[in-house]
Amino acid sequence: MLSEPIKTVKSRTFVLRDANIDTDQIIPARFLTTTGRDSLAEACFADWRYTEAGNPANHPLNTLDTGHSAILVAGDNFGCGSSREHAPWALKDFGFKAVVTSRAADIFKSNAWRNGLVVCEIDETSHAALLDRPGVEMEIDVEAETIRAGDIEARFTLEPFARTCLLEGVDPLGYILSKADQIAAHEARA
Amino acid sequence: MTRTLFEKIWDAHQAVAETKAAPGVLYIDLHLIHEVTSPQAFAAIEARGLAVRKPEKTFATLDHATPTTPRAPGAKPLYATAAAENQVRTLEDNCRRHAIRLAGWDSEDRGIVHVIGPELGLTQPGMTIVCGDSHTATHGAFGALAFGIGTTEVGHVLATQCLLQRKPKTMRVTVDGELRAGVSAKDLILAIIAELGAGGASGHVIEYAGTAIEALSMEERMTVCNMSIEAGARAGLIAPDEVTVDYLRGRKYAPKGAAFEAARKRWAQLKTDKDALFDAEVRIDGARVAPMVTWGDSPDMAAPVDSTPPRSSRPETERALAYIGFKPGEALLGERIDAVFVGSCTNARLSDLREAAAVMAGRHVKAGVRMLVVPGSEAVKRAAEAEGLDAIFTTAGAEWREPGCSMCIAMNGDSGKPGELVVSTSNRNFAGRQGKGVRTVLASPATAAASAVAGAIADPRRILEPSHAQ
Numbered sequence: 278m279l280s281e282p283i284k285t286v287k288s289r290t291f292v293l294r295d296a297n298i299d300t301d302q303i304i305p306a307r308f309l310t311t312t313g314r315d316s317l318a319e320a321c322f323a324d325w326r327y328t329e330a331g332n333p334a335n336h337p338l339n340t341l342d343t344g345h346s347a348i349l350v351a352g353d354n355f356g357c358g359s360s361r362e363h364a365p366w367a368l369k370d371f372g373f374k375a376v377v378t379s380r381a382a383d384i385f386k387s388n389a390w391r392n393g394l395v396v397c398e399i400d401e402t403s404h405a406a407l408l409d410r411p412g413v414e415m416e417i418d419v420e421a422e423t424i425r426a427g428d429i430e431a432r433f434t435l436e437p438f439a440r441t442c443l444l445e446g447v448d449p450l451g452y453i454l455s456k457a458d459q460i461a462a463h464e465a466r467a
Numbered sequence: 468m469t470r471t472l473f474e475k476i477w478d479a480h481q482a483v484a485e486t487k488a489a490p491g492v493l494y495i496d497l498h499l500i501h502e503v504t505s506p507q508a509f510a511a512i513e514a515r516g517l518a519v520r521k522p523e524k525t526f527a528t529l530d531h532a533t534p535t536t537p538r539a540p541g542a543k544p545l546y547a548t549a550a551a552e553n554q555v556r557t558l559e560d561n562c563r564r565h566a567i568r569l570a571g572w573d574s575e576d577r578g579i580v581h582v583i584g585p586e587l588g589l590t591q592p593g594m595t596i597v598c599g600d601s602h603t604a605t606h607g608a609f610g611a612l613a614f615g616i617g618t619t620e621v622g623h624v625l626a627t628q629c630l631l632q633r634k635p636k637t638m639r640v641t642v643d644g645e646l647r648a649g650v651s652a653k654d655l656i657l658a659i660i661a662e663l664g665a666g667g668a669s670g671h672v673i674e675y676a677g678t679a680i681e682a683l684s685m686e687e688r689m690t691v692c693n694m695s696i697e698a699g700a701r702a703g704l705i706a707p708d709e710v711t712v713d714y715l716r717g718r719k720y721a722p723k724g725a726a727f728e729a730a731r732k733r734w735a736q737l738k739t740d741k742d743a744l745f746d747a748e749v750r751i752d753g754a755r756v757a758p759m760v761t762w763g764d765s766p767d768m769a770a771p772v773d774s775t776p777p778r779s780s781r782p783e784t785e786r787a788l789a790y791i792g793f794k795p796g797e798a799l800l801g802e803r804i805d806a807v808f809v810g811s812c813t814n815a816r817l818s819d820l821r822e823a824a825a826v827m828a829g830r831h832v833k834a835g836v837r838m839l840v841v842p843g844s845e846a847v848k849r850a851a852e853a854e855g856l857d858a859i860f861t862t863a864g865a866e867w868r869e870p871g872c873s874m875c876i877a878m879n880g881d882s883g884k885p886g887e888l889v890v891s892t893s894n895r896n897f898a899g900r901q902g903k904g905v906r907t908v909l910a911s912p913a914t915a916a917a918s919a920v921a922g923a924i925a926d927p928r929r930i931l932e933p934s935h936a937q
Contacts, residue, residue, distance in 0.1 A: 296783050297665050297765050301897040306878040310532050310550035312506035312557050314618075324899045329885045354666035357699060358897060359876075360601040361504065362617035380666055383635075383701055384601060388617035436633060438489045449619075450515075453627045456483050456492050460629055463482035463494050 282446040285418050286375045286395055288347040290426065291337075292411035298351055299358035300385065304367040306359075314366045321371035343372025348415050350407045351378045356385025365389045375417050377424060379404040390439040391449065397424055403431035419443050469740035471637050472706050473672045476612040476737070480595045482629055490631040496594040497606075498525040498624045499580045500567075502532055502558040503878075504599030508622035509561040517626040519565040524628060526589055527562050527569040529555055530579045532879050535841050535868035544572060547880030565625075576719075578844020578870045581605035581812035585689060586846050588718025592707040592734040597624060602812050602894060604695040607704030608688035609711055610737045612672070614702040635701045636746040638671040639739075642679040644754035649928035651822065652687035653814055653892065653911035655679070656694045657759035657769040659751060665767040668700035671747060674739060675705050679753030685714040686818045693813045694894050697766035706738040758926060760799055760890075761909040763787030764898045772914060772926050773800055790898050791906050792888070799924050802908075805887035807838040807865075807919040808901070809912055811875035814892035815843030817850050819912045823892075824856045826916035826930055827863040833922025838865035839881065841873040865919065877901045890918040 308320035321338075328334050349368070355378040356364060365388050368376070375395040389396045395417060399407075406429050407413070415426040419440065424431050441447055453460075470478070477493075485491035500508075505527075512519070519525065532551035534544050546552040562569040570576040576583055581602055584590040590606040596613035597603060599621045606613035620630055640659055673695050675688075683691065688705050695703030712731055715721045722730045757771035764787045770776065776788055778795040788795065793802065809815070809823045820842065832838045840860045842848040848870055851857055857867045873881040875893035877900065883889045885904030892915050896907040910918065913927035920930070 294782070295786060299765075299895075299897045301895070301900050305899055305903070306876045309503050309878055310548060310554050312510075312554055314507050324903050329904055354669070354699065357665055358601065358696075358895060360599060360615035360617055362507075362599075362619060380669060382666065382699060383669055384615055384617060384696075388619065391617070391619045436490070437487060438631065441488070449631055450623055450626060452489070453492060453623055453629050453631060454517075456629075457627075460482045460492065460494065460627060463480075464628075467494070 283393055283395060283419055283443045285416060286348060287416045288374065289345055289412050290348045290350045290377070290407065290415050291341055291346045292350045292408055294352050294408050296352035297354045297357055300356060300361050300364040301358055303356065303364040304361065309361060309363055314363070315370065317363060317367040318370040318372070321367040346412065347372055347374040348417070349373045349376045350411070351376055352408070353379045355381045357382040360384045360388070362388040362392070365392045365394045369394055377404070377407060377415070390435070390443060393443070395419060395443065397433040399424065399431040399433050403429055469743040471739045471743045471745060472610060472674055472704060472737055473612060473637055474743070476593055476595065477634060479593070485634060490633045492629045493595060493632040494629055495597050495624050496524065497584070497589055497596040499584055499596065499598035499603070500525060500527045500558070500621065501530050501580050501598070501600065502554045504618050505561065505621055506554060506557045507618045508599070508625060509565070511619070511622040512626045519567065519625045520628045522566045525567045525625065526584070527558060527567050528577055528580050528583055529558065529571055530870070531872045531876060533871045534879055535871045535873045535881055537867070538869055551879065575845050578846065579812045579815060579872055581689070581693065582816060582843035582847065585609065585685070586718070586844060588715055588721030591715065591721065591730070592711060592737050597630065601696045602693050604700070604703045605689050605693040605812055607692040607695070607702050608685060610704055610707035610734065612702055612704065615696065636671045638668055638673045638700070638747040638749065639745040640673055640675050640749045640751065641677040642675065642751045642753045643677045644679055644752045645682070646679055646753050646756060649913065649931055650756050650758060651911040651913060652683055652690040654759045655753065655756050656691045657761070657766070657909065658756045660694060660698045660767045661759070661769040662751060663698040663749065663767070665697065665765045666699040668695070668698040671700050673698070673700045673703040674745070675703060676739070677753070680705055681708065684818060685710055686816045689816070690813055694766065697894060707734045758911060758914050758928065760914060760924060761896045761907070762791060762793050762799060764790050764896055766894065766896060766909060768896070769909070770799065772910070772924065775799060800926060802888065802924045804836060804890050804908070804918055804923055806836060806883055806889045807832070807915050808841070808874040808889055808891040808893060809915050810839065810841030810843070810873050811893035812843065812872070813894045814912050815841060815847065817847050819892065820847065820851050820856050823912040823916040824859045826913050826920065826927055827865070828859050830863060830920045832864035832919045836919055836922050838919045839868060839874060840865050841868045842870050844870050874901050890915045890924065
């Protein structure tokens with residue numbers, strides 16, 4: 278269930294340049310034995326943030342203040358790998374509000390918007406420019422489907438229903454439940 | 468109008484048609500669940516006072532967080548953590564409360580979710596099948612539309628038996644030519660992923676076709692479809708044929724008698740029309756595929772076992788080689804290894820274990836190398852033991868374990884140690900996938916077994932075929 282409508286995200290960016298950042302990096306599997314969806318901030322990018330002995334590693338994520346830098350600009354094919362919804366849960370819990378990339382993996386994208394994490398897929402040129410300018414102030418306009426960061430402007434396209442859900446806080450399960458008659462009719466036909 | 472196999476299944480399951488504003492409501496015939504991605508889904512629907520709409524269309528198993536350490540019948544499983552035990556208990560409770568069938572600890576049907584679905588005949592051609600697991604495309608081997616979903620969507624299926632879905636694009640991967648001796652389905656799919664790239668099939672459903680695909684057994688087809696997600700594909704499927712029909716006949720939950728014959732007629736319609744168009748077409752020459760291994764930290768970083776990692780200044784390549792510790796231009800063969808894992812939803816079926824055993828028979832795991840053989844299900848374990856495969860593995864010095872996902876996802880206590888190099892028949896070589904700092908080389912069961920014997924990355928053809936010896 279979406280909590281509240283999201284019309285814009287305004288924050289500084291934080292850059293993770295690598296392509297193919299998979300969901301095992303976002304949250305390693307050993308954290309998946311939880312039965313809840315909270316308290317996953319510590320697990321977010323845990324193998325990057327902590328040494329084998331469990332001490333904080335020298336990684337910029339460890340000094341990042343997501344209160345000011347809540348937009349993750351990441352390399353191509355972000356979120357590939359497993360279907361674990363723990364990935365957007367962990368990113369949100371860590372403090373990220375949006376991910377800007379040139380391409381995000383299908384299941385990750387689907388999981389993200391359902392949890393109010395805005396994923397913007399933009400053209401490669403703008404993406405490359407953003408990768409080279411970490412910490413830039415960015416505004417994501419969900420309604421207009423545009424991002425602006427200094428002189429960089431780019432468009433993204435959300436799946437229309439996902440966009441409506443983000444903008445209006447619509448609940449997808451409620452929507453499917455409202456189609457109960459047609460679902461029953463389908464069951465009668467099959 | 469001509470349609471692809473995928474489009475026929477898609478159209479038949481539209482409870483509500485897609486519009487510009489909203490995705491279609493896709494009806495789901497079979498919902499598979501396991502302990503890791505389901506607890507929050509049950510909690511979500513219960514919090515709203517919703518019931519499970521069709522409990523008989525959901526089937527549960529325990530596989531991801533479960534220990535694989537040998538266990539006497541009826542003995543208590545030795546969980547790695549209290550959290551893992553709690554997660555299993557939670558699924559047991561949820562299934563009891565909602566009247567969902569569970570292949571639990573006491574069931575002779577328990578196993579990896581993508582191994583038992585087909586084994587039990589739950590998986591059938593033409594079905595829509597989902598699971599909170601990205602390797603759900605495995606079931607596409609039967610001509611089903613099968614794909615992985617997130618936990619929120621698991622809740623949607625529980626409550627409504629439906630999902631909101633936009634129609635994906637289609638891609639056909641045609642593999643003609645005959646696979647050479649010593650080349651397995653795993654090698655083929657690694658070669659396909661290397662060709663497509665880790666995100667190359669994003670947004671697409673792949674249909675695998677061609678003479679090399681038709682020649683595969685059902686278990687081999689499952690291996691191919693299983694790894695579709697590693698090219699970013701939403702799903703992968705193969706048109707059903709007589710091989711499919713023969714596999715399903717007599718399975719526990721498959722139709723019986725006249726119902727089976729009627730189903731068989733329906734299944735015969737499940738193929739892509741002659742002139743149907745795909746959004747993308749890719750051709751692979753099966754005769755050119757060699758035994759493959761991965762050399763990096765993404766499944767598309769794969770190359771013939773007797774070759775070398777590429778020379779490239781791409782940052783991904785440099786990062787991957789730094790992690791794995793291989794050098795561009797230096798032979799993959801002979802890289803010393805620490806452990807071997809034979810198992811996972813990709814390669815833990817009976818034919819996979821036979822393939823590994825054929826290499827191990829009369830040989831021994833190299834001193835200092837640990838080898839884990841983890842059957843995909845209780846049924847695979849029984850069948851393997853009935854033909855003495857367990858004895859071949861244990862005599863060779865390997866460990867013969869209880870069924871489960873084990874070292875593929877390494878969340879049950881089975882994992883490598885930091886820095887170790889593991890040759891694995893699983894599906895992902897991501898950094899840390901098999902334990903923090905563990906380096907993974909993906910390979911076929913034969914290559915994994917040959918590597919265990921050599922104590923280094925090895926070419927199974929050199930053991931199986933004297934003509935390949937150097």
